[in-house]
Structure formats: C-alpha cells, structure tokens
Amino acid sequence: MGGVLADMGAEVIKIESNKKIDILRRVKETNGDVNRGPNFNGYNRGVKSCTLNLKTPEGKEIFKKLLNISDVVIENFSPRGMPGFGLDYTVLKAMKQDIIMVSVPGLGSTGPDKNYVSYAATVQGIGGFGASFGYPGGEPATPSIFMADPVGGMYGALAVCSALYYHHKTGKGQHVDLAQSEAITSLLPEVVMEYVMTGRIRPRMGNRDEIMAPHGVYPCKGDDKWVAIAVAKDEEWKALCCVMGNPAWSVDEKFSDQFKRWQNQDELNKLIGDWTKDFTPYEVMHKLQKAGIAAGPSLSTKEAFQDPHLNQRGTFLEKKHPVVGKTATWRSPWKAALTATNPGSPCLGEHNNYVFQTLLGMSDSEMTKLIQEQVIF
Amino acid sequence: MFYKVLDGVKVIEYGNLISAPFCAKILADMGAEVIKIEKPCCGDDTRRMEPFLNDIPGAERSGLFQYLNMNKLGITLNVENIKGKKIFSELLKNADVFIENNPPRRMKEVGLSYKFIKQINPRIVMTSITAFGQTGPYKDYKGCELINAHMGGVGYDSVREADISQEPIKAPAHLFTFQAGLSAAVATIGAVFHQSITDEGLQLDVSEQESVIQNMHSLFRYYYDKQIVSRTDVLDRAPAHILPCKDGYIHHANMEESEWWRFVELMGNPEWAKNDLFKDYTTRSEYWDALKPLILDWTKDHTIDEIYRGAQERGSAIGAVYTAKEMLKDRQMAARGFFVEVEHPELGKLTYPGVPYRFSDIPQEIPAAAPRLGQHNEEIYCKRMDYTKQDMIKFYETGVI
Numbered sequence: 001m002g003g004v005l006a007d008m009g010a011e012v013i014k015i016e017s018n019k020k021i022d023i024l025r026r027v028k029e030t031n032g033d034v035n036r037g038p039n040f041n042g043y044n045r046g047v048k049s050c051t052l053n054l055k056t057p058e059g060k061e062i063f064k065k066l067l068n069i070s071d072v073v074i075e076n077f078s079p080r081g082m083p084g085f086g087l088d089y090t091v092l093k094a095m096k097q098d099i100i101m102v103s104v105p106g107l108g109s110t111g112p113d114k115n116y117v118s119y120a121a122t123v124q125g126i127g128g129f130g131a132s133f134g135y136p137g138g139e140p141a142t143p144s145i146f147m148a149d150p151v152g153g154m155y156g157a158l159a160v161c162s163a164l165y166y167h168h169k170t171g172k173g174q175h176v177d178l179a180q181s182e183a184i185t186s187l188l189p190e191v192v193m194e195y196v197m198t199g200r201i202r203p204r205m206g207n208r209d210e211i212m213a214p215h216g217v218y219p220c221k222g223d224d225k226w227v228a229i230a231v232a233k234d235e236e237w238k239a240l241c242c243v244m245g246n247p248a249w250s251v252d253e254k255f256s257d258q259f260k261r262w263q264n265q266d267e268l269n270k271l272i273g274d275w276t277k278d279f280t281p282y283e284v285m286h287k288l289q290k291a292g293i294a295a296g297p298s299l300s301t302k303e304a305f306q307d308p309h310l311n312q313r314g315t316f317l318e319k320k321h322p323v324v325g326k327t328a329t330w331r332s333p334w335k336a337a338l339t340a341t342n343p344g345s346p347c348l349g350e351h352n353n354y355v356f357q358t359l360l361g362m363s364d365s366e367m368t369k370l371i372q373e374q375v376i377f
Numbered sequence: 378m379f380y381k382v383l384d385g386v387k388v389i390e391y392g393n394l395i396s397a398p399f400c401a402k403i404l405a406d407m408g409a410e411v412i413k414i415e416k417p418c419c420g421d422d423t424r425r426m427e428p429f430l431n432d433i434p435g436a437e438r439s440g441l442f443q444y445l446n447m448n449k450l451g452i453t454l455n456v457e458n459i460k461g462k463k464i465f466s467e468l469l470k471n472a473d474v475f476i477e478n479n480p481p482r483r484m485k486e487v488g489l490s491y492k493f494i495k496q497i498n499p500r501i502v503m504t505s506i507t508a509f510g511q512t513g514p515y516k517d518y519k520g521c522e523l524i525n526a527h528m529g530g531v532g533y534d535s536v537r538e539a540d541i542s543q544e545p546i547k548a549p550a551h552l553f554t555f556q557a558g559l560s561a562a563v564a565t566i567g568a569v570f571h572q573s574i575t576d577e578g579l580q581l582d583v584s585e586q587e588s589v590i591q592n593m594h595s596l597f598r599y600y601y602d603k604q605i606v607s608r609t610d611v612l613d614r615a616p617a618h619i620l621p622c623k624d625g626y627i628h629h630a631n632m633e634e635s636e637w638w639r640f641v642e643l644m645g646n647p648e649w650a651k652n653d654l655f656k657d658y659t660t661r662s663e664y665w666d667a668l669k670p671l672i673l674d675w676t677k678d679h680t681i682d683e684i685y686r687g688a689q690e691r692g693s694a695i696g697a698v699y700t701a702k703e704m705l706k707d708r709q710m711a712a713r714g715f716f717v718e719v720e721h722p723e724l725g726k727l728t729y730p731g732v733p734y735r736f737s738d739i740p741q742e743i744p745a746a747a748p749r750l751g752q753h754n755e756e757i758y759c760k761r762m763d764y765t766k767q768d769m770i771k772f773y774e775t776g777v778i
Contacts, residue, residue: 008567029602038597089737108735113709116689121617121630122696126707130619130628130698132549133535140626140698142537142618144606145548147556150591154559159734161566162382162407166739168573169385175737182715182733185704187555189730190428192716193440195701196728197428202701206546207523210427215523217532217544224541224608228527285518294519296528298545301595302605304530309515315587316596328600333557333587334564335510337579338571 001074001104001156006046007332008157009340012074013048013066013355016348018377019055025348034348035323041345042329043149045317049346050355051377054085058375063087064095065360071167072160076104076152079114089175098173100163104156106148108179118180120148127184128191134204141204151187152180213262214240216269217298218276220284226298227281229272229288234258239291244275319344352376378714378731379448380739381408386569388474390414390449391456391465393422395551396506396585397478398445399558400565404474405448406732408742412468412757413446417453417778420750421446430724436750437723443747444729447719451748452757453778457487461777467762469497473572474565478506482517491580500578502568506561510584520585522551529553529589530596537618539608557588614658615665619698622676626698627684629672634658639693643684644675721746754778 002012016022024040035041053059067073073092075082082088082103089101103109106118107126116122124130124147134141159176167173185192194202207228209215217226231237234257241250249255249271254264261268276284281297288295299307305316305328313335321327321344331342356362356376370376386409390401398413398421405411415421423442430438455461469475475494477484484490484505491503505511508520526532526547533545547553561583568579598604612618616629616637631637634657641650649655649671654664661668676684681697688695697703704710705728717731724746758764758778772778 004563008564029598036601038601039594042594042597107709108713110735111709111712113689117636117692117694119630119632119694119696121628122694125619125626125628125696125698126704126709128699128701128704129549129552130696131626131700133546135543135546139621140619141535141546142612142628143535144537144595145531145535145592146594147548147552147592149594151556151559154556154563154591155733158403158559158563158566159736161563161570163736165386165566165570165573166382168570172738174739176734177737178734179713179715180733182710182713182730185710185715185730186733187552187559188550189444189555190441190550192701192704192728192730193444194428195705197430197440198432202550205549207544209523217523217527217546219544226527226533226544228523228532228547230521230523232521289515289518292519294521294524296518296520296524298527298533299530300533300605301530301593301599303533304528304590304593305596305599307528309509309513310587310590312513313510313584313587315584315590324601328596330587330590330593330596332564333560333584333591335512335582335584336564336568 001076001102001153001160002047003043003045004153004157004332005160006342007340009338011048012046013050013351014044014346015052015054015063016049017051017053019053021348033323041321041324041327044345045319045329046340046342046344047346048351048354049349050352051349053375053377054087056375058370058373060086062356062360062375066355067092067096067099069359070099071164072100072102074102074156074160078118079105079109093173098167098171100160100167100173100176102156102159102163102176102178104152104178104180106180108182109177120146123148123180124184126181128188129184132188132191132202132204135206136204136208138204148180148184151183152178155183208265211258211262213258213265214268214272215265218269218273220276220281221279225281227276227284228296228298229284230294232294236293237261240288240293243287243291247275317342321345322347378717378741379406379408379744380736381742382736382739383407383409383566383569386410386474387472388412388476389468389472390476392476392478392506394478395423395445395554396558396561397476398423399555400504400506400561401449401476402445402447403559403562404565411449412753413449413451413748414454414456414465415451415750417455417776420453424750430727443719443721443724443727446747447729447744449748450753450757451751452754453751455777456489458777460772460775462488464762464777466497469494469501472498472501473569474502474504476504476506476561476565480517481505481507481511495578498578500572500576502565502572502578503580504561504565504583505580506557506583506585508585510587511582522554523547525585525589526553529586530593531589534595534606534608536608537612538610541608545608553589554585557583557585560588560591611662611665613662615662615668616672620673620676622684623678623680625681625700625703627676627681628696628698630696631694636693639691640688640695643687643691643693647671647675717744719744719746751778
C-alpha cells in the first residue's frame with residue numbers, strides 16, 4: 001500500500017520501532033542487519049522511516065502531532081493491533097476529526113473470525129484461490145504465488161484514493177476496513193458464479209481455457225524452457241499452421257474447427273509441442289506474434305528481470321542503498337506524465353530528523369532527550 | 378453493499394472482455410456513473426462466456442458479464458463509424474474519465490489516441506489498459522491471461538516442488554487480468570483526485586504484463602543473493618503444504634514453531650510427534666516423506682471446518698482451502714455481508730461477490746443489474762442528448778447503434 005501510494009507522489013511515513021521490528025527486516029537473509037531485508041526493501045520503495053515507541057505516553061503525543069499534519073493512516077495489523085496501542089479509529093477521530101484510516105487485515109476488522117492468524121497462504125485459501133489452482137484432474141497445488149500482499153496493498157491504495165476524493169468533496173474522514181480474503185474472491189468471480197449458476201465446483205484447469213485451443217504451455221529448446229500459446233479464432237489457427245509449415249496433421253478433421261480443436265486439445269498439444277521443441281521460447285514468440293497469434297515465453301524470475309520490453313519500459317527500479325549497495329524492485333504497473341521519482345527503500349529510522357525536526361519542529365536537545373528515553377526508538 | 382464514494386464522477390467505458398470493464402466496475406460500484414459502450418448487435422465478448430445460468434447460453438445470462446457490468450448504464454455505439462465517432466465525442470465532452478482497453482495501433486488508426494481525446498476534453502483522465510503498454514518493443518503484440526501470466530514471471534515457478542516433466546501453470550481463471558483492472562482503477566481514482574484539485578487530465582498507460590510483475594516477490598531474493606528457487610526445490614520448512622482432509626483440503630501455513638505444536642495438540646498429541654526427526658521445521662522438511670502420511674492419517678478423518686477452526690482457536694495458522702460451496706457458507710464472509718444479491722429481469726435474484734472494503738461513513742446503495750444490450754440507448758441519446766426516436770431508427774439502420 002505504502003509503495004503504491006509513494007509511486008503516486010504521496011509522502012508516506014512509516015512508523016517503526018526497535019521495540020518490535022517489522023518481520024521483513026528480521027528474516028534470516030538479513031544476517032541480523034535490519035536494513036538488509038530483501039522483501040522489506042522491495043515493498044517499501046519510496047517510503048520514509050521513523051522510529052517511535054507508541055507504547056509510551058510521549059510517543060502517543062508525538063503521534064498525535066504527526067496525525068494533525070497528515071491526511072491518512074494506513075495499517076495492516078491484526079484487528080487487535082491499533083486498539084492495543086490505544087489508537088483505534090475512535091481515538092484517531094477524536095484527535096483529528098477528518099482523518100482517513102485504512103485497515104487491511106487478513107479477514108477483516110469485524111466478524112467472528114477477525115482475530116484468526118492470517119498469512120497470505122491462509123487468506124488465499126479462504127478466498128478461493130487454493131482450491132482452483134492446479135493441473136487438470138490433479139489435487140490443489142501448493143503455490144509459490146502469494147497474491148494476498150500485492151492485492152491487499154492495491155485495494156488499500158484504492159481505498160485511500162477514493163476516500164481522499166470523498167474528503168475533498170465533503171470534508172469528511174472515514175475508516176475503511178478491507179478484508180484480504182474478500183479481495184482475492186473479488187478477482188475470482190468465475191469460481192463463485194459457476195457454483196451459483198450451475199451448482200458445479202469450478203475444476204482445476206492448469207493452463208486450459210473454456211473454449212480456446214490450442215491454449216497451453218509447450219516445451220522448447222533448452223533446459224526446462226517453455227512457451228505459452230493462445231489461439232482464439234479460426235484465422236489465428238490458420239496463421240499458426242502456416243508458421244508451422246502446414247504439417248499434414250494440421251488438416252485432420254479432428255482439428256478442423258475451434259470446438260473440435262478444444263475437444264481434441266490433448267492430442268493437439270502434443271503435436272504442437274513436437275514443433276515448439278526445436279525453437280527457443282523467444283523465437284516462438286516472435287514468429288507467432290508476427291503472424292498475429294498471442295504467444296510468449298514462460299519467464300523465470302531472472303529472465304523476467306532481463307526481458308527487453310520490460311527494461312525499455314523501465315518496469316524495474318534499481319536504487320542505491322546505503323547498506324546493501326543496490327536494491328531492485330518494480331514500479332506500479334502504469335506510466336503517466338506525472339509519475340513520481342522513487343528514492344528507494346528506507347533504513348530503520350533513516351528519516352527521524354526529517355519527521356521530528358523538519359515536520360514537527362523539534363529542537364536538537366528535545367530529540368536527544370527523546371532518544372535517550374527510548375521514545376524515539 | 379456499495380458505497381457512493383465517487384458520486385458525481387462520470388465515466389465512459391469503451392472496451393471489451395475483462396480489464397477495462399473491471400476497472401470501470403470498481404468505479405461504478407463506488408457510485409460513479411459509468412456509461413458502457415458496446416459494439417452494436419453482439420456487444421461485449423464476455424456475454425458469450427460461461428458460466429451461464431442453468432447452463433442455458435444467452436447474451437443476458439453470463440455470470441462473468443453480469444458480475445463485471447453491474448451498476449453501469451449500457452449503450453450500443455459503433456465508435457469507428459463517422460456518425461458514431463461524432464456522438465462519441467459529444468459523450469466524452471461531459472465525462473471525467475475514459476477507460477479503454479483497445480490495441481494502441483487500432484486506437485491510433487481510428488483517430489482515438491490520447492492526442493485526439495485531449496482535444497475534445499483536455500481535463501479528461503484517459504485510462505488505457507493493454508497487455509504490454511503503449512510503448513516498447515512488444516506494444517503491438519497480442520496478450521491474454523495465459524500469455525501475461527507467463528511473461529510476467531509468475532507462471533514458471535508458480536508450483537512448489539514441481540515435476541519438471543509437466544509444464545508450468547498459470548493462476549486460476551482470469552485472476553491476473555482482474556488484478557490489472559484493479560491496478561488501473563487505483564491509478565484512475567488517484568488521477569481523479571488530482572483532477573478534482575487541479576482540473577488537469579492525463580493518460581494512464583497500464584500494462585497487464587507489468588501488473589503480473591507486482592506478484593513476483595521472488596525478484597527480491599534473486600537480486601540480493603542470486604537465490605534462484607528451482608521449480609523442483611523441496612520446501613525448506615514443513616509442513617507448509619496444502620493437505621487433503623475428510624471433505625476437502627487445508628493449507629498448513631504455520632510460520633512459528635509454537636504454531637506447529639498447537640496443531641500437534643489439536644491432533645491429540647500423538648506419540649510420533651515426539652520423534653526427534655520431527656523436532657523443528659528443518660528436520661520436518663528433511664523427513665517430510667515420513668511425516669506426511671502420519672499427518673494425513675489424522676486429517677483424513679476430520680473435516681475442513683474441524684481442522685481450520687480447531688487450529689485457529691488454538692492460535693495455529695491453518696487455512697481452509699475453500700471451494701465456492703464452502704465460501705458461500707463461511708460465517709466470517711456472511712457476518713461481513715460480503716456476498717450481495719442482485720435482481721435481474723431475466724435471471725431473477727442471484728448471489729455475487731461484493732466489494733472487499735467497508736467505509737464507515739458513506740451512504741450505501743442497492744446494486745443494479747448489468748445492462749441488457751443497448752438498454753440505455755433511449756435514456757442517453759434521447760433524454761440526455763438531442764436525438765429523436767426517428768434519429769435512433771436511422772442510426773440503428775446505418776449500424777451506428
């Protein structure tokens with residue numbers, strides 16, 4: 001959420017504390033250095049960091065001052081988090097009447113299961129992703145995809161932007177409460193509607209489509225290399241046959257119209273795989289795209305990072321970082337004339353002087369005292 | 378429930394399938410007025426996509442179309458026809474937002490690129506969603522969910538402990554295309570906020586491939602430690618797998634040691650759990666082949682509900698792996714009123730996923746069903762613009778609407 005908003009030019013100040021350091025700063029890859037967390041540095045692009053101990057009365061007073069010069073508070077603690085600091089929406093609203101607060105817990109801030117332990121994996125299962133991901137006829141596959149975080153963050157940013165618009169029109173603040181599990185379901189309506197409209201559970205389909213064929217991922221030249229191909233219409237099928245050199249099997253009755261191709265897709269896929277295996281994934285892509293057919297490589301992380309198109313578009317951001325040298329992340333998936341420049345991710349407490357002195361007007365001696373007392377901590 | 382957050386915002390949608398319609402739906406669900414332009418005679422291609430109510434296909438019977446297009450006004454218009462383009466320009470003049478997902482080359486050919494749109498309405502926010510964006514070497518390439526998923530780096534190693542004789546697979550249904558529509562909506566509303574203060578417009582160039590990249594968390598470790606997770610790598614902690622149980626599946630997602638031991642307690646503290654081989658996440662991963670059947674021997678006799686709730690009540694992070702059937706009965710989603718009922722003249726009252734956010738202080742509204750093809754032609758062309766019913770007949774006969 002913070003990273004997306006920073007991409008849009010918002011000033012995002014992350015309140016952290018040595019009392020309980022963000023788990024992403026403590027993963028084993030960091031070797032004990034809180035500024036080496038790879039995922040932390042990836043997600044917190046463009047965000048400023050200050051340390052403040054919200055469990056102290058002075059800490060809360062400083063928070064109130066910060067609140068009064070801010071528009072929005074964003075958080076993704078469990079529903080016990082903010083009340084635990086004595087900073088739930090009712091309190092915040094009393095401090096600043098038109099404040100906007102956006103909470104993104106796993107299952108929502110209300111309801112009987114609100115305090116359940118939530119991770120991306122559990123939230124995705126509840127949201128319907130888990131049961132529908134896997135090979136046709138197979139069991140649910142254990143995923144390495146964790147969408148709950150980017151989806152929750154994006155919906156959170158949605159809530160912030162729309163609440164800001166509403167505030168501009170009416171002067172009113174809001175508490176927006178977003179459930180990550182529901183966010184996942186909202187992106188998988190077919191799973192719900194299949195059951196509602198037909199009583200059936202949507203099967204796991206791998207790379208298959210309801211009607212397109214060929215529609216799959218095919219083996220290529222090289223070690224564990226694959227290309228994705230999707231043929232939507234008869235003209236594209238004809239074009240594909242042409243690119244493949246009009247092999248004899250392509251005029252078989254079994255593949256003569258779209259429905260027949262879909263019905264015989266297993267056999268069709270094997271035959272196409274026999275053709276693709278002599279080319280690299282990028283070779284297949286360019287050949288087919290030139291003929292008007294959707295195709296593209298199944299890119300590994302490394303290959304995606306090196307993809308020429310994404311690099312030309314500046315999708316990936318490499319930033320200097322005082323501790324790790326360079327970090328890499330991505331920008332939000334849009335380009336516009338007004339995109340903000342991104343200074344990279346913060347070290348713990350890096351912006352304490354900016355936040356407490358520049359923004360809040362504290363003197364050197366005040367800050368020193370608060371640091372000694374472990375309020376700025 | 379839907380909230381009138383964006384009351385007063387006027388949107389024109391000119392697109393097809395999923396990304397632009399979902400982007401526009403998000404705004405429509407928030408109370409913006411969305412006019413959806415469909416091609417005359419057959420309309421949006423999602424009208425032809427299953428599921429269909431009771432397995433009877435029809436232009437007004439697609440669950441996907443209904444979900445994507447509720448809360449919108451629907452008109453038919455051939456924007457590429459000379460007269461159609463004139464009408465389209467008039468519609469744009471009064472709009473705040475224009476959302477489209479047409480190939481960039483096509484938009485340029487028919488004279489609808491941002492350069493042209495800006496002349497008609499300089500303050501408009503134009504959101505253009507395409508597979509690869511408006512610029513770059515692949516800008517004229519064709520994409521779709523399958524292609525974007527794999528070219529966005531989240532197909533290749535999406536399955537843990539994969540069998541590499543099998544092809545890599547994408548996420549289910551159209552998850553990534555929906556996510557791209559969501560991302561576009563965020564940028565759009567941010568731009569509308571900006572517009573409300575400055576009266577300035579702009580074009581948002583949204584790429585579906587880039588939208589997939591935002592899920593590629595493996596980039597961080599790769600970049601730092603050159604750590605490449607191979608498709609076949611065994612999970613370094615166990616259990617962390619989706620496991621079968623009596624009536625479905627559960628996901629054992631525990632991160633802390635304490636959470637595993639709470640699960641052991643739920644299983645009745647079996648003797649085997651005390652074995653040294655299973656003493657922590659690392660050893661359990663090493664001896665997963667021995668551990669797995671022992672766990673399954675217990676889970677096979679217990680339901681999703683028993684395991685999910687039993688574990689969670691003990692503070693153990695087991696997740697339910699719900700199909701739609703269980704989701705629609707889940708007490709948490711029910712308590713929050715996540716699913717909504719929408720009434721349609723042909724389909725009756727049906728249940729749909731609602732919105733995942735709740736606003737504390739904004740008036741709500743009852744959802745309206747997706748428009749029938751051309752349903753609001755008269756409202757828009759005759760009541761809001763100055764065309765007569767006779768004009769409409771001629772427009773229809775000349776393929777304008």
